[in-house]
Amino acid sequence: MSEPVDPGVIALAARVFDLARSGSTEELEAYLDAGVPVELTNDRGDTLLVLAAYHAHPATVAALLARGAEHGRANDRGQTALAAAVFRRSEPIVRALLDAGADPDAGSPSARETAAFFELPEMSALLQGPPR
Numbered sequence: 651m652s653e654p655v656d657p658g659v660i661a662l663a664a665r666v667f668d669l670a671r672s673g674s675t676e677e678l679e680a681y682l683d684a685g686v687p688v689e690l691t692n693d694r695g696d697t698l699l700v701l702a703a704y705h706a707h708p709a710t711v712a713a714l715l716a717r718g719a720e721h722g723r724a725n726d727r728g729q730t731a732l733a734a735a736v737f738r739r740s741e742p743i744v745r746a747l748l749d750a751g752a753d754p755d756a757g758s759p760s761a762r763e764t765a766a767f768f769e770l771p772e773m774s775a776l777l778q779g780p781p782r
Contacts, residue, residue: 670699670714671705675707678714682713682717705738708743711747728757728758728759730752732744732748733760735747736764736777
């Protein structure tokens with residue numbers, strides 16, 4: 651049987667997730683620089699990057715990517731940060747994730763499927779990349 655998790659650790663994790671949701675980039679960076687894992691995951695499999703992307707915080711997304719956040723990691727529902735950014739129609743975040751190498755076809759639904767389902771032609775065009 652595993653040891654119970656210290657309530658202080660649970661409170662710290664909750665604080666860090668709240669910082670990602672609220673876009674409190676500088677404070678989040680301080681926690682990450684002090685050793686909080688950039689891939690910290692909540693009970694639904696959401697990473698800090700997924701939360702920051704879903705809540706449309708470009709600076710927070712950039713800070714997480716700069717610290718090595720895995721852009722292709724999906725939560726327990728199969729959603730990626732890129733699909734979250736597409737859903738929220740956040741062009742700067744979509745661009746940052748694509749520039750970092752995020753795959754528009756990863757996840758379920760994928761970012762491309764999300765754009766099609768919600769009839770977001772501007773997001774579909776962004777996922778196609780520059781004209782050839």
